[in-house]
Amino acid sequence: MALRNIRKQGEEILSKRAKEIREITPRIEELAQDMLETMYDAEGVGLAGPQVGILKRIVVIDISEERNDPIIMINPVITESEGTQTGWEGCLSVPGKSGQVTRPEKVRATFIDIEGNECEIEAEGFLARAVCHELDHLDGHLYVEKVEGRLYDNSELQSEQEEEDDEPAGDGEVKA
Numbered sequence: 001m002a003l004r005n006i007r008k009q010g011e012e013i014l015s016k017r018a019k020e021i022r023e024i025t026p027r028i029e030e031l032a033q034d035m036l037e038t039m040y041d042a043e044g045v046g047l048a049g050p051q052v053g054i055l056k057r058i059v060v061i062d063i064s065e066e067r068n069d070p071i072i073m074i075n076p077v078i079t080e081s082e083g084t085q086t087g088w089e090g091c092l093s094v095p096g097k098s099g100q101v102t103r104p105e106k107v108r109a110t111f112i113d114i115e116g117n118e119c120e121i122e123a124e125g126f127l128a129r130a131v132c133h134e135l136d137h138l139d140g141h142l143y144v145e146k147v148e149g150r151l152y153d154n155s156e157l158q159s160e161q162e163e164e165d166d167e168p169a170g171d172g173e174v175k176a
């Protein structure tokens with residue numbers, strides 16, 4: 001396993017549509033493991049192929065506090081969505097920033113797991129947000145395009161939080 005270099009906003013690959021994975025080869029398995037390692041190392045909750053320079057439809061997500069509940073999704077597709085939620089989001093490709101984004105409250109998605117099984121997931125709340133954020137990466141979109149209001153510097157939010165202590169924002173827990 002190895003850490004991969006995380007691509008940053010402005011790099012062309014982040015605005016391209018990623019391609020379907022036709023076969024789960026040893027290289028894809030290695031990519032998935034490297035993506036998990038890279039996500040954990042960067043303290044993110046999700047990472048998509050294009051973010052490590054690979055234009056393929058694969059994402060990894062782990063929203064658990066213990067960092068022991070990884071989901072690897074190959075060729076994921078959102079099939080249903082319901083409701084809305086508005087909350088803070090950040091991205092490993094846009095370091096140090098956060099913004100408010102509205103996403104569905106619940107989504108259902110199909111995908112292939114790393115063993116090649118067809119899977120379906122029902123995600124709610126923060127997991128639904130993470131799934132939507134990562135799948136956007138596969139279509140060449142960053143959350144900053146969807147931010148309501150403006151993009152904040154995390155340092156700015158932390159100092160506001162110290163003063164007001166009411167918004168759970170800018171603590172770096174939402175990087176994806």
Ligand SMILES: [Zn+2]
Pocket residue numbers: 090091092093133137175176
């Ligand atoms: Zn992201």
